Amino acid sequence: MSADNPATALHRIIKAVRFSGANSVANGWTNVLGSEVGTEDFALKHAEVVQLFRQVYNYLNSLPEGDEDRALYMKYTPIWYRAIVYPDSWNASTHPAEKVIDVQSLDQLGGLGRLLHRIAGESLDDDAVAKLRDSLRAWRELLDEAGLPTDIAERIRTQVDLIMWLLDNLETYGAEPVIRESRNLVGLGVEAMQAVPAKAKKIGIALASLVYVFGLLHQGVDEAAGVLEGLNQVKVQYAQLTGGSADEPATASREIESEDNDVLDAEVVEPGSELNP
Template sequence: MVQSTAAHHLHAILTRVRESGKGQYVQGWVSVLDAEMSSAEFCKRHAEVVNLLSLTIQQLHALPDRSRDRFMRYVPAWWNVVIQPKANWADNGRAAIQIADLDLLDHLESAADIILSNLAGSEGAPAGTDLSEMSRQCQEWVEILEMDGANIDDAIKSQLISQLRHVIWLVENVEIFGEARISGEASRAIGSLAQASAMVGEGDPERAGIWKRAFMSLVSVCAAFNRGAPVVRESIETGSALVGEIANVVQDIQS
């Protein structure tokens, strides 16, 4: 199985920080995240590490009770490793190897394996490996939104573009943050696009057709990535029904 869960990639990041050989926590993080400390890029990348922890906690709650309770006991310790709230990251007395004990990281990896065995093929543990098409579809949507004159609010359009560009950025950094973050953010983008698609008036069938085709293509790619297999016809029909349902709700509100 592809080790695609948030917990697997959180474990990999923390292990690389620990094994970086750096004399300070901050040097270990800078080395692994490949960004200068205090830069906006470092903040963005470390925030993604926090997101990996958040996803791990969420996925632990999807496990059977005994497994969930066993691993939830380690969550505060994992959080402390990521945040180190009581430590000076630049302290020369805190070498990167001290950031976490091996036992604690072993428990995190064990949790990752249990999550994978329970959630394989879902958004939390996607089975696909080819991300090039997802990136291409997201970029196509960015171009549609930047050029399109559809009757949607500029703020909504800007937010959609931001979400899609973040998915593209995550694809570019999949080796660090992993597949589960991409799958989750792509699903969020699809939800936002579905709502925006319902706002595209039926008075412009050509534009509505472009939006629907692009939307279905992105749904197809995301579903295929989660399952690691070609998308079946039913998934496309389900997506089409969702757009129709949202459109009906919007029309009811407007009337």
């Protein structure tokens, strides 16, 4: 079962480091993240841990002054951050992994995670995970076929690989990073449609599969509406580029619009049904 909020995910990671039994902080982090400290792979994974802390901090900071939860938990944020970016020697045996945090402060982070689970958790069930993996495979097929500009294709490929990696590590980092990076992939997809309008249908089908996944989440309606709005904006911009208008698009843009009508109804299209147009 994945962590359904940043505090729970962060608690799991720091707890695993704290109780790893490692004779140094570096070895504790290496055991938990599966990468040697100082490598590019470790930097990527550790950056996601820092991002989890940022989300926890932003949530607490967004609470009104005088809020009891803010008063209770905010004072622990420097301790939680210190556990992640331990300021003393990471390699010295005089600083075993258990020194990164005291048990009481760690328990407070776990308590915040349980609170967020009750009021604001986002989760990905097995069906959503499977559909998202199908969607990412569709994006990879698109990159092989669509002839996108090299820079955009590389950014999309990197984003797809990142989401795949986060899915593979769902129990460690939780659902939120997956959802966040999937939203970013939608943005790259819309950018690709703007750059290569002739490929709008193929890109739109890949976007439609993400809309379907968002429909399985708690915030599915808002997410899907945002994607569909983005597709409509692309059609308007294409009409303007080809000499038409938003109200009376040029002939070329009408062709794109007619091709994409099925995409704009994507909320009811399950991914995989139209991946080979």
